[in-house]
Amino acid sequence: MAEEIIVAGWMDYEAGDRDRVLGHLVVLGDRTREEEPGCLDYAMTADPGSEQRIRVYERWASRQALDEHFATPHIKEFRAAVAGITRVGVCLEAHTVASSRPMR
Template identity: 45%
Template structure:
């Protein structure tokens, strides 16, 4: 299993426009083979921050997703910076609080 997680930054005044432009892509990605979860969301504390979380069954599924990605249909607000990492997970279990 792979997890891709991190953060990106856009102009705070453009954040909602940026996220709205990704809605169709998020819906499409969640329906792709091997996608277990896919979220791009506004951070509740930092006005220009966007949080990214993806969970994939395998490296091959993630690679297929990346190979099939199309450029956005409309110009999107510029990403001012990002810090995203890929984690290879060998096991997981439900977490009880």
């Protein structure tokens, strides 16, 4: 089994733009989960403590699955949809998971 990849962090947009971006991210997330078998989880959510921040959590079956994600038509459509919106801050990191265990 390949090592899983977790992408986590945040993106900031102007307060008035965050919800527009989130609307496009809902469409992107739905298509990503439906059309990409290497996507194990994909969630972009509004940070309740900030009018600018979107929290990012993605879980991928492999590095290859994540790399292939960036070449999909729905990523290109998302990028075109948000092309006029300026991201004012970002902190995203990709983590390679060596092992996992269930929590109870």
